[in-house]
Amino acid sequence: MARPVIAVLNGPNLNLLGERDPSVYGSETLADIEARCAAYADGLGFDVDCRQSNREGELVDMVQDVRHGAGIVINAGAYTHTSVAIRDALVTVTCPVVEVHISNVHARERFRHYSYLSAVVTGVIVGLGPQGYELAIAAVAARASTT
Ligand code: CA2
Numbered sequence: 001m002a003r004p005v006i007a008v009l010n011g012p013n014l015n016l017l018g019e020r021d022p023s024v025y026g027s028e029t030l031a032d033i034e035a036r037c038a039a040y041a042d043g044l045g046f047d048v049d050c051r052q053s054n055r056e057g058e059l060v061d062m063v064q065d066v067r068h069g070a071g072i073v074i075n076a077g078a079y080t081h082t083s084v085a086i087r088d089a090l091v092t093v094t095c096p097v098v099e100v101h102i103s104n105v106h107a108r109e110r111f112r113h114y115s116y117l118s119a120v121v122t123g124v125i126v127g128l129g130p131q132g133y134e135l136a137i138a139a140v141a142a143r144a145s146t147t
Contacts, residue, residue, distance in 0.1 A: 003047045004070035004146045006137055008037050009062050010052040011077030017102075024103050026129050033130045037073070040134045044141045046070060056083055063089035071140030072097040073133060080105075080115045087116040096143040097121040098136035102129055 010030060018029035028036075034050040041048045049069070051062050056079055063086065066072055072095060076086050080101070090097060097120075104127025105112040118124050123139055125132040 003045060004144060005047045005049050005066075006041055006071045006073060006140050006144070007062070007066035007069055008034065008048050008050045008133065008137075009059065009066075009072060009074045009076075010050075011059055011075060011079050012054040014075060014077050015052050015054070026102065028130050033133055036130060037133050037137060041137050041141070044137070045146075046137070046141055046144075048137075056085055059083075060085050060089045063093065067093040067095065069095055070144040070146060071095045071137075073100055073136040073140060074098070074117070074121075075100045075102070075133075076117060080117055081111055083116055087120055090117060090120045095145070096140045098139050099124045100132045100136045101126040102132060103127060 015030055017025055018027055030052060037050060038048050053059050059076060072093060074097060076083065079086055099117050099121045125135050128135065
């Protein structure tokens with residue numbers, strides 16, 4: 001039988017992880033993080049569907065596409081702080097959603113302190129590096145309906 005699927009969605013510039021700014025984002029690449037997510041989810045009995053886009057509308061399409069799955073982990077990157085469109089898409093989701101930020105956005109510039117997404121998701125994990133994705137998968141898995 002097919003296993004439940006948790007979507008892991010990443011936004012703009014996160015495809016560059018590991019290439020620049022290791023003091024802020026660490027040295028793991030997005031491929032490393034996606035492999036970590038797959039291994040962690042596997043241990044909990046879930047598959048992952050990892051996607052990344054630099055385009056706001058594509059992220060909206062992705063959210064719509066996975067909104068009835070087992071759960072969503074989303075790091076919308078800079079769109080977190082600007083996107084009413086991604087927020088509106090998240091409102092339509094029927095599964096648990098956890099917003100993740102690798103860096104502690106509250107310890108950074110003021111414009112990163114506000115998230116358009118936080119009020120419409122199940123929970124938020126910030127500042128714990130790539131481990132935040134695993135913590136988000138654990139939280140989603142614990143709340144997922146697998147029937
Ligand atoms: O801390 C996070 O995960 C962020 O979502 C990352 C976004 C940033 O705009 C948010 O405020 C917080 C930026 C991702 C950019 O990633 C890069 C990775 C390597 C080199 C340059 C950018």
